[in-house]
């Protein structure tokens with residue numbers, strides 16, 4: 001039996017990410033985990049000093065703290081999509097439930113009460129607001145808040161009304177939770193490496209003989225203040241998300257392939273901590289290859305444009321160019337990656353065909369397009385390919401710029417129109433002052449002469465010219481007569 005490459009669960013909030021869903025082998029999860037971590041103990045700094053784009057695609061371990069990271073990121077930039085990954089499907093279902101509960105709760109207190117199955121009085125609510133912070137970036141203990149947090153935690157559990165039956169039902173919790181003045185004590189044999197932990201609302205520090213504390217980190221991250229929470233509620237509903245079940249050593253390479261032209265933010269929680277990489281060589285190799293992909297530049301491909309976020313306690317070395325708070329990257333992406341980023345943005349997981357007229361490219365690429373989800377063919381085979389398969393998108397990749405005569409090129413474009421596909425045309429610009437492409441360019445009007453008015457036109461800069469290439473997209477209704 002062939003093992004599924006990735007399991008993609010349907011999302012329950014936001015919109016399904018068709019690019020990831022279509023290209024990641026959608027199959028049903030059959031993993032047998034029964035429980036996991038209801039909250040987290042990671043420490044996060046989500047600040048970004050610079051980014052090459054205003055939109056990031058977040059690939060993230062699906063532990064509950066990823067919500068804190070998201071709050072920090074959306075405070076600074078836009079998220080194009082989020083792909084949550086975990087090898088424990090229970091953990092992803094739990095995250096889905098947390099997101100849904102967050103969206104459905106009217107305010108932070110309602111959310112807290114729903115997550116902990118706890119009713120709070122006004123006095124505790126008032127005390128909790130004293131922990132508010134102006135912004136969501138840091139999620140880590142603050143020394144001078146320690147005592148206050150301990151005291152609020154104790155009051156919250158002694159004075160609040162905890163519904164144990166509801167809690168066990170809500171989380172299919174295999175053992176009975178035990179209310180203490182340090183938080184809710186859970187002894188769970190089947191929760192990864194940790195068999196017992198304290199679930200806390202406000203408290204974040206741990207005394208020597210205490211079990212691990214997995215905290216809500218009230219007053220930080222997405223719970224920093226009511227405005228941050230409300231903005232998070234609103235943004236989650238509009239996020240494009242997918243949930244991928246599997247070991248990240250297997251799933252990350254595939255996701256990097258699918259999203260290789262996107263600026264990526266990667267959240268690893270503490271998975272690559274030495275404690276784990278020492279036990280699992282595959283994790284060590286995985287982190288090494290992440291670091292390589294994040295730093296390599298042409299002629300090595302893919303050139304990933306990536307910011308890496310680890311649990312701060314893991315003290316992992318992040319390559320300079322992938323540090324969120326690092327200085328500006330010295331080596332920009334190549335012309336190829338910059339251009340393909342624009343093309344990839346038009347694809348969104350639709351089945352498509354890349355058409356070229358340089359057989360060497362197809363041979364060098366082993367017959368596999370560098371664009372996610374696209375088939376590859378020489379323009380001479382276009383007729384055969386259009387007869388044997390249906391494509392939602394046809395991408396004509398610099399055919400005139402590689403010597404194709406105008407009449408043959410126009411005829412190929414017209415075949416595309418008759419097939420009813422969305423057409424993407426990339427060509428060198430005749431007016432560019434880049435010497436490398438002199439005499440090889442055409443004008444957008446040349447394309448309009450064949451295909452009519454475009455839906456969009458994008459200029460793509462090169463190293464020496466602001467307008468090296470242009471990318472035109474045509475959505476032609478099937479009934480339109482071909483000129």
Ligand SMILES: C[S@@+](CC[C@H](N)C(=O)[O-])C[C@H]1O[C@@H](n2cnc3c(N)ncnc32)[C@H](O)[C@@H]1O
Pocket residue numbers: 036037039040041042061062063064065085086087088091192246247248249269270271
């Ligand atoms: C390493 S665990 C530890 C708990 C963590 N300190 C926290 O606060 O959540 C973090 C998350 O990573 C997931 N995980 C661990 N190793 C993984 C792997 N190789 N692939 C995918 N997910 C993994 C776990 O299921 C869990 O949800």
